[in-house]
Amino acid sequence: VAVVRDAETADGPALARLLDQLGYPASLAATAARVRRLAAAAADRLVVVEHDGEVAGLACLHVDLPVVSDVPVARITAIVVDRAHRRRGLGEALVSELEAEARRRGCDLLYLTTAERRADAHAFYGRLGFEQTGRRFAKPL
Numbered sequence: 001v002a003v004v005r006d007a008e009t010a011d012g013p014a015l016a017r018l019l020d021q022l023g024y025p026a027s028l029a030a031t032a033a034r035v036r037r038l039a040a041a042a043a044d045r046l047v048v049v050e051h052d053g054e055v056a057g058l059a060c061l062h063v064d065l066p067v068v069s070d071v072p073v074a075r076i077t078a079i080v081v082d083r084a085h086r087r088r089g090l091g092e093a094l095v096s097e098l099e100a101e102a103r104r105r106g107c108d109l110l111y112l113t114t115a116e117r118r119a120d121a122h123a124f125y126g127r128l129g130f131e132q133t134g135r136r137f138a139k140p141l
């Protein structure tokens, strides 16, 4: 059974493992600090999904106040499911919870950006009803 809940500092080791799989390795201390920082940030929500009592995935939401609209919009800033637990609906459970959160906060759009190379993720988003609507330009600072 999949249970989605808010991330806690004690999830640090599992979250660090998941960030590594996403391609963003981080120390335990840095991961725990991010959990605390996100928990304190009103515009963000970091959740985990448990499968059989084990943390098997994470996802994070950020709510933006756009200058082009009166209504907030929500962005999925990260999502990853442990390799050993993929294709069991856990990613879908994570997105569903973030979508519900975005609706509760009055958002009229849920969006995300994803690297060109992540073909698996593109298939996943398409299946969940997301459409490709733009391009992402980035400039490292």
Ligand SMILES: CC(C)(COP(=O)(O)OP(=O)(O)OC[C@H]1O[C@@H](n2cnc3c(N)ncnc32)[C@H](O)[C@@H]1OP(=O)(O)O)[C@@H](O)C(=O)NCCC(=O)NCCS
Residues within 6 Å of the ligand: 021, 022, 079, 080, 081, 082, 085, 086, 087, 088, 089, 090, 091, 092, 093, 113, 114, 115, 118, 119, 120, 121, 123, 124, 125, 127, 128
């Ligand atoms: C993308 C990701 C989060 C999906 O998680 P998941 O738990 O495996 O996804 P689900 O089991 O909920 O998949 C739901 C549906 O999406 C589609 N889907 C998911 N993964 C897919 C894949 N690799 N190829 C094709 N379709 C896929 C399927 O239709 C699937 O339903 P089905 O298994 O009944 O066919 C996971 O593959 C992952 O962590 N990838 C690596 C990290 C990553 O790329 N994150 C996104 C960064 S932008």
